[in-house]
Amino acid sequence: MNIEMKGVTKSFGSNTVLRGVDFNLLAGEVHALMGENGAGKSTLMNIMTGLHKKDDGQIVIDGKEQLFENPKEAENYGISFIHQEMITWPEMTVLENLFMGKEIKTNFGWIKTKDMKNKANNIFKELGINIDFEKQMKTLSVGQQQLVEIAKTLMNDTEVIIMDEPTAALTDREIELLFKIINQLKEKNVAIVYISHRMEEIFKISDRVTVMRDGISISTKPTKETYYDEIVRQMVGRDLEDYYPTIESEKGEVVLEVKELSRSTLFNEISFKLHSGEIIGFSGLMGSGRTEIMRAIFGIDRLEKGEIFIEGKKVEIKTPNDAISKGIGFLTENRKDEGLFLDFSIRDNISMTAFEEFSKYGWINRKEEADFVDLLIKRLTVKTTDMELPASALSGGNQQKVVLAKWIGAGSKVLILDEPTRGVDVGAKKEIYSLMKELTERGVGIIMVSSDLPEVIGVSDRVIVVHEGKIAGELSKESLSEEKIMTLATGGS
Structure with a gap:
């Protein structure tokens, strides 16, 4: 044919x-x-x-x-x-x-x-x-x-x-x-x-x-x-230079620490620290437990054991609302089912985590909300003719930008990005990397889960590799290579 x-x-x-x-x-x-x-x-x-x-x-x-x-x-x-x-x-x-x-x-x-x-x-x-x-x-x-x-x-x-x-x-x-x-x-x-x-x-x-x-x-x-x-x-329509931006933000105090997080059959005794202004890459094969660890930190799934500290203070996170109130944002791998309300407007999707910014005594100032959303739409170059359109009207990559805008607008101190560039074109990828750089310069600590090894190597300050629910090893920026990551991801040493 x-x-x-x-x-x-x-x-x-x-x-x-x-x-x-x-x-x-x-x-x-x-x-x-x-x-x-x-x-x-x-x-x-x-x-x-x-x-x-x-x-x-x-x-x-x-x-x-x-x-x-x-x-x-x-x-x-x-x-x-x-x-x-x-x-x-x-x-x-x-x-x-x-x-x-x-x-x-x-x-x-x-x-x-x-x-x-x-x-x-x-x-x-x-x-x-x-x-x-x-x-x-x-x-x-x-x-x-x-x-x-x-x-x-x-x-x-x-x-x-x-x-x-x-x-x-x-x-x-x-x-x-x-x-x-x-x-x-x-x-x-x-x-x-x-x-x-x-x-x-x-x-x-x-x-x-x-x-x-x-x-x-x-x-x-x-x-x-x-x-x-x-x-x-x-x-x-242009050349893309410096695809992975040089991120030289100053690492600050520990903003997130987890100790011995465990959930039977999924992950066991996970411990690591994240500093403000730092990007940690989480790598590993599909099914290794990477996403499950992040879902537990954000309160979507129940933890059986372990402790979570935000800026040195122990916190209880049992629901996503608990995580959001403690300054944690989570860009989920499954944006359509878990990251967006597809029938809601772009405006509502972006502003839902930041109503306190433009509300008083329970009333929302619609003009302030519109200005807030418009600023984020322009900053993330979301391609839309109207913020009142439903999120379902956007392409996959622009939907991803809306989810990202939601968490940036929430003022998160810790941002967990699970496959942030999956299904996103090269131009939008570069914009997301540049945005991550800006956020770290503002002191945000970022955890990025990704199956794209060049991306993990290009963006991360260090990489934690997960194998069968356990941390198999940690690699510094200087020692990163696809071969080393895959060796740890497949159970080698």
Whole structure:
């Protein structure tokens, strides 16, 4: 299947998202779609698959103009979209998820479970997937759920698969398997649109690259004819120098200390100190306990043992409200479910942790609140036409900036950032790093949990590595390397 999109435009109210985009996809290729958050990548693919209606332009498939009324129609035609936030039924089994709405039935309406298992088994074998059909989806890792989604698309003789940030939450081993499957699909003449901010993946897996900026397609080139700096320059419209800022803030007193934090099966006897003006990187493999430690410090999950001190004073943190009142902010890994109220306005999301700043006797001064929010929107360069828009109207990267703005506005002394740049483009990443530098200069202590090793090395003053729920070691800035981090993360010394 060959697809050509010509001069596609789209506006949501007064917000123009696409300004005349050209994009073509050839059978059997992996076509990378690159651009900053808010560039229009997902909107373009949503138009291709019928979720949104274009305002103008053409979609031509195998020489014939085509317009889908909804994603189901596109799927039946052979075009599937695996979204970054996967849509699954967590309480149901893998088999039930694979055949949801497409069950194989007898003439009398009885479900033919054996036939469904045989069909699914053939596809799993072909893709090299080894997952029990009877397991509930909620028991699978994110990577395994991703593989189930890919298998599901192949139930429909899919000819085009759109993958939006497919590796954002995968382990290295799962990424290897995904790339192997992508190469198998190419051999079957399946075309893949690959949306990712991970530049190294683009050069490893894609055949061509299209770069978008501000709702316009800037260029399309064979991947082997372009290079990292050129793609970045086209994405952001300028050169990005000093990607990781030099952070030379003066380390102050200990702002956070934890002693022997433990929670059975998750982590054990975790002790460390964080100074004001310091960034500690927390590294480790997925499932090592990094996030669980941070959730416990913030009061989301219960601690079984251990002590927490803020500026030398022992504190009890049993709920997130306790943590916030003690000056701790937490940018969660799962921004959509835990970091934002998607139906609330951008204004409400940013201001909710700082109402005391502009309220008196229980009444909120709306003008002061608007000025406060406007200042943070401008400082974090959140791309929006109106602070009253719901947070759901923003791209993933801009949603991340809103969550960050919320905690900056709260005046946190300790800021825990769990995967702060996941799904964020290179320009926005640099802005977040620069903002972290500013915060440390103001004396904020930052803990950054990240799976991106170059990021951990580039930003951290020191790195604590977690392995199977325990601190495997600590590395100073001078001794940091990917090899040393991975050695500790995998249980070496």
